Amino acid sequence: MKKTLLILTAMLFVGFTAPVFSAETVSTMTMTADEKLQAEKIIMELHNYNNEKMKEGYGPFVAAIYDKDGNLVAKTANTVVKDKCPLHHAEMNCIKAACEKLGTYDLSNKGLKMYVTAEPCVMCAGGIMWSGIDTVYYSVNSKDVQKLTGFDEGYKPLLWKAQFKKRGINLYGGIEESAGKASLDKYVLDGHTVYKPERQDNND
Numbered sequence: 343m344k345k346t347l348l349i350l351t352a353m354l355f356v357g358f359t360a361p362v363f364s365a366e367t368v369s370t371m372t373m374t375a376d377e378k379l380q381a382e383k384i385i386m387e388l389h390n391y392n393n394e395k396m397k398e399g400y401g402p403f404v405a406a407i408y409d410k411d412g413n414l415v416a417k418t419a420n421t422v423v424k425d426k427c428p429l430h431h432a433e434m435n436c437i438k439a440a441c442e443k444l445g446t447y448d449l450s451n452k453g454l455k456m457y458v459t460a461e462p463c464v465m466c467a468g469g470i471m472w473s474g475i476d477t478v479y480y481s482v483n484s485k486d487v488q489k490l491t492g493f494d495e496g497y498k499p500l501l502w503k504a505q506f507k508k509r510g511i512n513l514y515g516g517i518e519e520s521a522g523k524a525s526l527d528k529y530v531l532d533g534h535t536v537y538k539p540e541r542q543d544n545n546d
Contacts, residue, residue: 380412381517384479385457385518386518388406388417388458388459388481389524391404392419396525396528400419401419401420402459402491402525402528402529403431403458403459407437407439407455407457409452410452410453410454420432422537423537429465432459433470437469437475440454441473450474450476451474451476452474456478456479458478459482460482460483461482461483464495465496467498467502470506470511471506471511475511476510478512478513479514479517481518483515483516486523486526493536
C-alpha cells in the first residue's frame with residue numbers, strides 16, 4: 343500500500359511539473375535537408391561498418407563523433423564481449439576516444455555531433471550529458487532493440503529526451519532504421535552473445 347501511494351505521488355508530481363513539450367517531440371526536431379542527408383549518409387556508413395565489426399566479434403552497436411566541419415574525430419564499436427567489461431558500449435568508447443584525441447574531458451562548445459546505430463541506453467545517455475556533446479543522431483529506438491535482440495537497455499525516465507533539450511543537446515532519432523534492424527537481426531541469427539545480467543527480476 344505504501345509503495346502504491348509513493349508511485350501515485352510520483353506520477354502526480356511528474357504530471358504537474360512536466361514541460362509543455364512531450365518526450366517524443368524533442369526527438370523529432372526539424373533537420374535541414376542537408377543535415378538530414380548527411381545524417382542518413384553517416385548512419386548508413388556506420389551500419390555497414392557495424393556489419394563488418396560483428397564478423398570480428400564486436401557489436402552490434404557502433405558510434406562516431408564528427409566535428410563542426412564534418413571531420414571524423416572518433417569511431418568505435420561496442421567492445422563489451424571483447425573487453426569483458428559491461429561499460430564498454432559504443433558511445434562510451436567513442437566519448438573516451440574523442441576526449442583522448444582532443445586532450446580534454448569537456449567536449450562542450452565544440453560543435454561535436456555523435457552518430458549512433460541505436461538509441462543510447464541509460465548509461466550512454468548519462469555519458470553523453472556528462473560529455474557536453476552538442477548533437478546526437480541515432481537509428482533504431484530502444485524498444486525495437488530490446489524486442490529484436492533481448493538486450494536490457496535499462497530504465498530511462500519518461501522525459502529523458504526533455505533533459506537532453508534542457509542541457510542544449512539536440513536529439514534526432516529513427517534515421518535509417520530498416521538497415522539498423524537488419525543488422526540487429528543478423529547479430530542474433532548468427533548466434534552472437536546477447537549480454538546482460540542473468541539475474542532474477544524483483545517485482546516487489
